[in-house]
Amino acid sequence: EPEVTQTPSHQVTQMGQEVILRCVPISNHLYFYWYRQILGQKVEFLVSFYNNEISEKSEIFDDQFSVERPDGSNFTLKIRSTKLEDSAMYFCASKVQLTTRQETQYFGPGTRLLVL
Amino acid sequence: KQEVTQIPAALSVPEGENLVLNCSFTDSAIYNLQWFRQDPGKGLTSLLLIQSSQREQTSGRLNASLDKSSGRSTLYIAASQPGDSATYLCAVRYGSSNTGKLIFGQGTTLQVKP
Numbered sequence: 001e002p003e004v005t006q007t008p009s010h011q012v013t014q015m016g017q018e019v020i021l022r023c024v025p026i027s028n029h030l031y032f033y034w035y036r037q038i039l040g041q042k043v044e045f046l047v048s049f050y051n052n053e054i055s056e057k058s059e060i061f062d063d064q065f066s067v068e069r070p071d072g073s074n075f076t077l078k079i080r081s082t083k084l085e086d087s088a089m090y091f092c093a094s095k096v097q098l099t100t101r102q103e104t105q106y107f108g109p110g111t112r113l114l115v116l
Numbered sequence: 117k118q119e120v121t122q123i124p125a126a127l128s129v130p131e132g133e134n135l136v137l138n139c140s141f142t143d144s145a146i147y148n149l150q151w152f153r154q155d156p157g158k159g160l161t162s163l164l165l166i167q168s169s170q171r172e173q174t175s176g177r178l179n180a181s182l183d184k185s186s187g188r189s190t191l192y193i194a195a196s197q198p199g200d201s202a203t204y205l206c207a208v209r210y211g212s213s214n215t216g217k218l219i220f221g222q223g224t225t226l227q228v229k230p
Binding site: 033041042044045048050055091103107112 | 147
């Protein structure tokens with residue numbers, strides 16, 4: 001069964017460094033998302049992406065964050081200058097479209113980011 | 117503010133028991149509601165999605181119900197097994213979002229004892 005994949009599974013970085021988290025959504029999906037979960041807290045929406053542009057972003061998604069779909073398969077989240085509070089599990093999700101029958105979002109296994 | 121709340125935060129039951137997990141949401145104008153399972157340190161596995169026009173959805177031993185008017189959903193697990201031990205998350209797509217973003221509850225951590 002097709003699944004969303006994410007790399008790396010774990011990343012440790014120094015504060016102020018740039019990180020790029022990578023995701024390969026399910027191939028026929030059109031809507032892409034990034035969420036994060038700080039340890040012990042709720043899963044939080046970061047950004048949604050459709051038709052090669054951001055369709056919605058949360059307050060968390062400030063100028064330090066960017067997303068890109070550089071080719072037909074990858075979807076990336078870049079954090080330009082990491083902060084300690086960016087330490088979290090980052091989940092990528094995708095779905096086919098927004099119609100009633102195709103609403104299920106499929107999540108990847110996550111990338112655990114630790115900022116030291 | 118559109119929020120999702122899950123009670124209880126944790127639940128421990130003996131194997132074989134039927135159980136109910138609760139989810140409440142603050143705004144009845146939801147588009148759909150999705151239940152996920154999360155194993156420790158892992159990703160989210162979708163269990164059931166229930167549309168705003170539906171009252172319930174079933175998959176195997178799982179049954180999810182939705183009552184928009186009261187702002188509640190329940191996930192019923194029949195004949196629980198140790199393998200059901202995990203955190204169960206409820207997530208809502210509100211009608212005001214045309215991008216499909218989900219708002220999550222904090223989860224209920226279930227332990228099923230053999």
